[in-house]
Amino acid sequence: MRGAASILHLDLDAFFAAVEQRDKPSLRGRPVVVGGVGGRGVVATASYEARAYGARSAMSTAEARRRCPPGTAFLGGRFAAYRRTSDVVMGLLRELSPLVEPVSIDEAYVDLAAAGTHDLSVEGVTALARDLKDRIAEATGGVTGSVGIGSSKLMAKIGSDLDKPNGLVVVAPGQELEVLHPLPVTRLGGVGPATAERLHQVGVKTVGDLAARSLPDLVALAGRAHGAGLYALARADDDRAVVPDREAKSVSHEETFERDLTDVGVLGREIDSMAARVGERLRKGAISGAPSRSSCAATTSPPSPAPRPSPSRPTTRG
Ligand code: TTP
Ligand code: MG
Numbered sequence: 001m002r003g004a005a006s007i008l009h010l011d012l013d014a015f016f017a018a019v020e021q022r023d024k025p026s027l028r029g030r031p032v033v034v035g036g037v038g039g040r041g042v043v044a045t046a047s048y049e050a051r052a053y054g055a056r057s058a059m060s061t062a063e064a065r066r067r068c069p070p071g072t073a074f075l076g077g078r079f080a081a082y083r084r085t086s087d088v089v090m091g092l093l094r095e096l097s098p099l100v101e102p103v104s105i106d107e108a109y110v111d112l113a114a115a116g117t118h119d120l121s122v123e124g125v126t127a128l129a130r131d132l133k134d135r136i137a138e139a140t141g142g143v144t145g146s147v148g149i150g151s152s153k154l155m156a157k158i159g160s161d162l163d164k165p166n167g168l169v170v171v172a173p174g175q176e177l178e179v180l181h182p183l184p185v186t187r188l189g190g191v192g193p194a195t196a197e198r199l200h201q202v203g204v205k206t207v208g209d210l211a212a213r214s215l216p217d218l219v220a221l222a223g224r225a226h227g228a229g230l231y232a233l234a235r236a237d238d239d240r241a242v243v244p245d246r247e248a249k250s251v252s253h254e255e256t257f258e259r260d261l262t263d264v265g266v267l268g269r270e271i272d273s274m275a276a277r278v279g280e281r282l283r284k285g286a287i288s289g290a291p292s293r294s295s296c297a298a299t300t301s302p303p304s305p306a307p308r309p310s311p312s313r314p315t316t317r318g
Contacts, residue, residue: 001237002151004120005170006113009156010128010136012086012145013104013165015100017047018074019085020083040256044077045267047166050300067109068200077154082106088139092132099242106145109153111242122172125149151176158187176236181208195222195230210234230272251289253277 016034021027031050035043039074041061051175055064061074086105093100096118112118118128129147131133136145146167148159155176159169162179171179186196186208198221202212210218211234216251219227232238261267282288 001178001238002113002156003173004005004113004117005122005125005149005151005173006011006111006120006153007109007150007153007156007242008096008112008125008132009148009153009160010089010108010110010132010145011157011160011164012089012136012143014045014047014051015106015143016045016077017050018143019078020073021047021083022143023081027073030124031068032075033068033072034056034075034077035059035061035064036256037061037074038075038256039077039258042256059247085140089136089143089145095126096132099244101244102244109156111243112149113163114242122170126168129170133166135170151238153242154189154233154238155179157189157234158183160186166193177211180234180236181206181211183207185210190226190229192234195226198222206233239249251278251285251287 013101016075017032020031020032020034023174027047027236028074029049030047031053032047033043033050034045043055043057043059043061043064046055046064050064050068053069053072054067055072059124065074074158082105089106090100090102090108092106093110097110097112097115099114101109103109112120112125112128118124126149127148133147136143144166146160146180148156148162148167148171150156150171153174155171158180159171160167162169183206185191185199185204188207188210191199199205199210202221203306204213210230213221213231213234215231217227218231221227222230231314243315255274257270
């Protein structure tokens with residue numbers, strides 16, 4: 001944790017849907033769902049208008065169709081357009097600091113202290129964030145983002161999520177625990193459904209509840225490393241650095257089929273075709289790697305969630 005609120009986190013709002021609404025003015029203000037539109041399709045994202053009806057990322061498109069009213073647009077996605085818009089936004093972030101860490105296609109951390117030129121007072125970073133939001137909307141033709149600024153990556157990310165969409169939250173140094181403790185534990189990175197379930201069973205619902213537990217308690221509950229991590233996060237104790245240009249850890253390809261495939265010959269041909277596409281991308285990037293066994297597993301049912309393109313885990317939709 002730093003003495004100044006000098007880490008910024010940006011997350012664009014309903015990103016894929018926002019790009020669609022920008023490019024097709026008739027979609028603005030309307031429910032829009034982007035994702036797989038076939039029978040086994042999965043929702044990548046939903047505009048906030050569609051979320052009002054319950055459409056969500058990773059839900060089956062069939063379920064989103066049941067929930068959303070007639071007139072909802074169901075779109076297959078245009079990844080080149082999302083990538084171009086993302087590049088414009090990442091470019092604006094790089095104007096703020098040499099230390100920018102993209103986390104996914106629509107999300108990044110910026111170390112404002114690394115620039116050495118910004119006023120890092122709460123007023124100073126608030127004005128900087130307002131200006132950034134204006135410039136993003138202008139450069140992208142109307143895509144909005146939510147910004148959080150705080151004394152650590154943890155507080156910056158919590159902040160960007162607190163007032164979505166189009167939010168701006170600066171967590172002043174010294175206010176971290178006041179902001180953090182009332183939140184549900186699931187808002188901490190690393191508390192997935194399994195850990196959350198275990199914590200709920202022992203009465204830990206909020207981050208404040210978590211902070212009241214001893215270190216040995218949490219280690220007994222979640223294991224040594226994870227327990228210690230939770231103990232630190234509940235105290236807003238987070239010294240993770242902003243790391244620019246993280247290298248890709250893996251290159252993969254996944255598809256959801258219209259029907260379950262059980263014929264080994266057909267599956268083999270599908271795997272060959274996907275492997276060829278991965279190989280093509282590896283050659284293009286002049287990189288190599290060892291195939292991972294688990295990523296070669298062919299899942300037929302249930303359909304996997306919509307792939308989430310990210311610089312650190314590039315994924316191409318089929
Ligand atoms: P998110 O930032 O998680 O979601 P979002 O930008 O759509 O909405 P929010 O306002 O809550 O930030 O993800 C960014 C994009 O990544 C999203 O627009 C679509 C894609 N994505 C997937 O393809 N599959 C997924 O399961 C998720 C969560 C996102
Ligand atoms: Mg987003």
